[in-house]
Amino acid sequence: MNTIGHFLTGYLFARLMKDPKSHKGSQANSSYSKRYRYDSFECFFAGFAAYSIDLDSFINNFTPMEHGVFSHTIVGAMLFALFSSLLVYPFVRKFPENSTIPFSRLMALSTVGVFSHLLFDLIPYLPDDPVARANEIDHHMYFWPLWDFPVHFNTIFPGYTYTIRVIVEVVYMVQLGAFLIYDWLKNNRLFAKSLYPPYWHQSSNPKWSSWGAFYLLYGLMTMSIFFVSNWWIAVLFVGLPLALLGIDQLTYKMTKN
Numbered sequence: 547m548n549t550i551g552h553f554l555t556g557y558l559f560a561r562l563m564k565d566p567k568s569h570k571g572s573q574a575n576s577s578y579s580k581r582y583r584y585d586s587f588e589c590f591f592a593g594f595a596a597y598s599i600d601l602d603s604f605i606n607n608f609t610p611m612e613h614g615v616f617s618h619t620i621v622g623a624m625l626f627a628l629f630s631s632l633l634v635y636p637f638v639r640k641f642p643e644n645s646t647i648p649f650s651r652l653m654a655l656s657t658v659g660v661f662s663h664l665l666f667d668l669i670p671y672l673p674d675d676p677v678a679r680a681n682e683i684d685h686h687m688y689f690w691p692l693w694d695f696p697v698h699f700n701t702i703f704p705g706y707t708y709t710i711r712v713i714v715e716v717v718y719m720v721q722l723g724a725f726l727i728y729d730w731l732k733n734n735r736l737f738a739k740s741l742y743p744p745y746w747h748q749s750s751n752p753k754w755s756s757w758g759a760f761y762l763l764y765g766l767m768t769m770s771i772f773f774v775s776n777w778w779i780a781v782l783f784v785g786l787p788l789a790l791l792g793i794d795q796l797t798y799k800m801t802k803n
């Protein structure tokens with residue numbers, strides 16, 4: 547699946563998880579009060595982890611690691627989950643006292659993230675033309691090294707054609723977008739707030755550790771998207787949340803006045 551879809555799917559999966567900190571929180575009026583908040587660091591981090599295994603395309607510039615091969619196995623994805631958690635842990639340790647997260651929780655969030663990626667990577671199509679297949683290594687061999695089977699919908703269900711593959715992804719992305727917009731307009735939960743550290747701790751002045759975690763993770767994703775995908779997707783990846791946050795602030799001020 548596409549980059550932005552993976553990121554947002556990881557984000558949404560984390561929102562279904564229970565937040566162990568929630569009983570201490572002051573957001574008792576939220577109907578999702580036991581789950582991770584829509585604007586939490588944890589949801590952003592799960593989104594990063596969900597993206598992380600596609601960092602292999604970027605890493606490929608310096609190493610022989612090929613896109614979609616080792617990283618897209620359960621073993622490889624777990625290593626990426628570990629890598630994501632180790633990467634951000636030094637910052638998270640220095641978060642304000644009521645929002646620090648134990649390493650085991652980071653691992654839980656990143657595991658959910660990488661598995662959401664593997665799940666949605668069932669959608670892309672593995673070429674069934676033997677000539678095309680012979681020229682490349684099989685991708686998505688999730689059960690490697692036990693079983694070298696490329697796991698895709700079209701290797702499991704013979705009727706899954708390329709057209710269906712495109713329709714499935716487009717329908718999913720439209721639903722995802724519709725849900726996020728509905729959640730924003732109806733419930734006042736704008737997902738882009740999870741990409742802005744002041745919302746993580748409900749403090750207008752978060753410390754360097756929060757900004758550090760944000761720039762590190764978001765910077766890595768944007769850089770990877772820029773070098774691997776199209777430059778305009780990287781622009782969209784940064785510009786869209788910024789625009790949404792801007793609109794949200796503007797309308798908030800307008801309704802206040």
Ligand SMILES: [Zn+2]
Pocket residue numbers: 547599600614618663667
């Ligand atoms: Zn992938």
